[in-house]
Amino acid sequence: FPVENIRNFSIIAHIDHGKSTLADRLLEITGTISSKTDNKQVLDKLQVERERGITVKAQTASILYNYNDKTYLLNLIDTPGHVDFSYEVSRSLSACQGVILLVDANQGVQAQTVANFYLAFEAGLTIIPVMNKIDLKVADPARVAVQMENLFDTKEGEIIKVSAKLGTGADEVLKKVVDSLPAPVGSRDNPLKALLFDSWYDRYRGAILNIAMVDGSVSVGDKITSAHTNKSYDVKEVGIMHPEQTPTSTLYAGQVGYVIAGMHNIKEAQIGDTLYSAKHAVTPLSGFKPAKPMVFAGMYPIDKSDYVSLRSAVDKLTLNDSSVSVSIDSSPALGQGWRLGFLGLLHMDVFNQRLEQEYNAEVIVTSPSVPYKAKLLNTKANRHDYGQVDVITITNPTLFPDRQKVSEYYEPIVHGTIITPDDYLGKVISLCLSKRGEQMEFNYIDDKRVLLKYKLPLNEIVVDFYDMLKSATSGYASFDYEDAGFEPANLVKMDILLNGKVVDELATIVHREKSHDIGKAVCERLQETIPRQLYQIAIQAAIGSRIVARENIKAMRKNVLAKCYGGDITRKMKLLKKQAEGKKKMRKIGSIEVPKEAFIAVLKR
Ligand code: GTP
Numbered sequence: 001f002p003v004e005n006i007r008n009f010s011i012i013a014h015i016d017h018g019k020s021t022l023a024d025r026l027l028e029i030t031g032t033i034s035s036k037t038d039n040k041q042v043l044d045k046l047q048v049e050r051e052r053g054i055t056v057k058a059q060t061a062s063i064l065y066n067y068n069d070k071t072y073l074l075n076l077i078d079t080p081g082h083v084d085f086s087y088e089v090s091r092s093l094s095a096c097q098g099v100i101l102l103v104d105a106n107q108g109v110q111a112q113t114v115a116n117f118y119l120a121f122e123a124g125l126t127i128i129p130v131m132n133k134i135d136l137k138v139a140d141p142a143r144v145a146v147q148m149e150n151l152f153d154t155k156e157g158e159i160i161k162v163s164a165k166l167g168t169g170a171d172e173v174l175k176k177v178v179d180s181l182p183a184p185v186g187s188r189d190n191p192l193k194a195l196l197f198d199s200w201y202d203r204y205r206g207a208i209l210n211i212a213m214v215d216g217s218v219s220v221g222d223k224i225t226s227a228h229t230n231k232s233y234d235v236k237e238v239g240i241m242h243p244e245q246t247p248t249s250t251l252y253a254g255q256v257g258y259v260i261a262g263m264h265n266i267k268e269a270q271i272g273d274t275l276y277s278a279k280h281a282v283t284p285l286s287g288f289k290p291a292k293p294m295v296f297a298g299m300y301p302i303d304k305s306d307y308v309s310l311r312s313a314v315d316k317l318t319l320n321d322s323s324v325s326v327s328i329d330s331s332p333a334l335g336q337g338w339r340l341g342f343l344g345l346l347h348m349d350v351f352n353q354r355l356e357q358e359y360n361a362e363v364i365v366t367s368p369s370v371p372y373k374a375k376l377l378n379t380k381a382n383r384h385d386y387g388q389v390d391v392i393t394i395t396n397p398t399l400f401p402d403r404q405k406v407s408e409y410y411e412p413i414v415h416g417t418i419i420t421p422d423d424y425l426g427k428v429i430s431l432c433l434s435k436r437g438e439q440m441e442f443n444y445i446d447d448k449r450v451l452l453k454y455k456l457p458l459n460e461i462v463v464d465f466y467d468m469l470k471s472a473t474s475g476y477a478s479f480d481y482e483d484a485g486f487e488p489a490n491l492v493k494m495d496i497l498l499n500g501k502v503v504d505e506l507a508t509i510v511h512r513e514k515s516h517d518i519g520k521a522v523c524e525r526l527q528e529t530i531p532r533q534l535y536q537i538a539i540q541a542a543i544g545s546r547i548v549a550r551e552n553i554k555a556m557r558k559n560v561l562a563k564c565y566g567g568d569i570t571r572k573m574k575l576l577k578k579q580a581e582g583k584k585k586m587r588k589i590g591s592i593e594v595p596k597e598a599f600i601a602v603l604k605r
Helices: 020-027 049-052 084-092 111-122 141-152 172-178 304-319 345-359 382-388 422-434 463-470 512-529 568-584 597-602
Strands: 006-013 060-067 070-077 098-104 126-132 193-202 206-215 217-219 225-226 232-234 237-241 245-250 251-252 256-260 276-277 293-303 325-331 335-342 362-366 370-378 389-393 406-421 438-444 448-458 478-488 491-498 508-511 537-543 546-553 586-589 592-594
Touching: 006 020, 006 084, 006 111, 006 172, 020 060, 020 098, 020 172, 060 172, 060 256, 060 389, 070 084, 070 172, 084 111, 084 193, 098 111, 098 141, 111 126, 111 141, 111 406, 111 478, 126 141, 126 251, 141 382, 172 422, 206 251, 206 438, 225 370, 251 362, 256 276, 293 304, 293 325, 293 345, 304 335, 304 422, 335 345, 406 422, 422 438, 422 463, 448 478, 491 512, 508 512, 512 537, 512 546, 592 597
Parallel strands: 006 070, 006 098, 098 126
Antiparallel strands: 060 070, 193 206, 193 276, 206 256, 217 251, 225 232, 225 276, 237 245, 237 256, 293 335, 293 362, 325 335, 370 389, 370 406, 406 448, 406 478, 438 448, 491 508, 491 537, 537 546, 586 592
16 A cells, blocks of 8 residues: 555544444445444444443554545544543554544533544644534534634534434545545655554463554564564564454555564553664654553452452453553452552443453452652651652552651642533532632633633542532533642541551541541441441541541341241242352451442542
């Protein structure tokens, strides 16, 4: 394929605006997949993706498209549609020259549309505005066009109106991709230079690298070198995603495809790396910032004897998701486990769900925490404990340094974008205030909808902000956020005591002003989650030695057989089995049985 007949592009959209549906249509009308296939949403491959209807990991597909008597190679690079994964969006975009900006003709521009638009705009990509779902009775294309003009400076006439569901306008989208996107620059005569923009791990074949060919060519049998590690590998297979892996003999400049080169550890396949020919070194591409985990939690096997099998499951999953950070952790009550870092709470949920679904692993996850920082006082004791470091990062509440060691604590801050109908403005603003938010921007994007920008502490939004925003606005508001560094904060560690004994795994770091409210809420949640046991249990929340909240769980003898009237023995066995299973999902803290939900329930309010 001559480079001038290649176009590399992504579809960017707010969640549910129809990205996967449009991608399916584009693949169908070009015969890449058959339209009869039941296997809809071919790009969403993981089970969790199908179940939740969200894209977690970006996939690509190569399309052959005949237009103006020429055959074009269009590489569609999929992007995830949730805030937690905006990092993956920017890395997918780095392999593209343009994007389709897809907006739902009923819902209109939403927070992620704006965030993704700016990612593409700042990357200098050509933007094709497309309005989807025009078949809907409730569609309001005129209003949505006004929003797009206000926010993206697009003219009404430039917007392609489609129904991805019915296929209307899909061909026009492909024509526009060919006509308006620049072909990739680069020459197959230059030495090999390829961008590694995604990778995943195959049990049998090792790391599979998704690459965008900038210059040169790569064939089976070549030796390629990673600019990141300086290691060289023999190329075993190259090919394109059509949409399944389809081997070819060579990949050329401008193409997007995959390479298998005997990397057995995905850590070697660093996203953003430049690959070049072992014979001919080149200046590396600029690469990406590494993914930054923003939510940390401890993870432990429910049954300590499952540690080894869980370890192998965690290893395998993290092989496929280099944005999860892993360190070994152990706790007196929960035994050996890990401290894992995730991009966000949804990312953490997806990881847990995959552990359970794909590896049949049952785990306890401790309450999630954002990373905090502390500037240490320059004292002899601190130098002894922490060495020469001045500022430490705290990802585990049990390692929170006392006030007397610290000159200042810092918390992570984000800039949040909210788009809401103005009927709900009051509720949205008071929600943001209750989360310690500071308003930065307020703009009408049409005559009824408002775009708000807030500076918010990450820990206030990480757990339930999104749910609260949705319920305050009957589901109409949308939200996205970006990292905005750290700011000083008045932080304290809140311990939880069960019958007078501190349970490290339940400790959290909280803002001092909020410690009473949070302490009370946590005690109440635990009271609901921990079942009654043979003796009374006192639940207390404490800041240092000061108790800020307390609840009791009354003693009760739990006799499951009491429910059993008559002498039906199978029923009896069933209940006993159920009780035994219930026990297995508990962990003993001292003499108290704590269910796994308790550990994660702590922060939900
Ligand atoms: P993520 O991958 O999670 O970002 O979602 P998505 O943007 O890929 O959305 P998806 O394609 O899954 O579509 C979301 C919903 O909208 C599905 O129920 C689709 O059937 C529906 N949908 C998509 N396009 C159209 C359309 O043109 N008309 C109508 N009426 N519904 C559509």
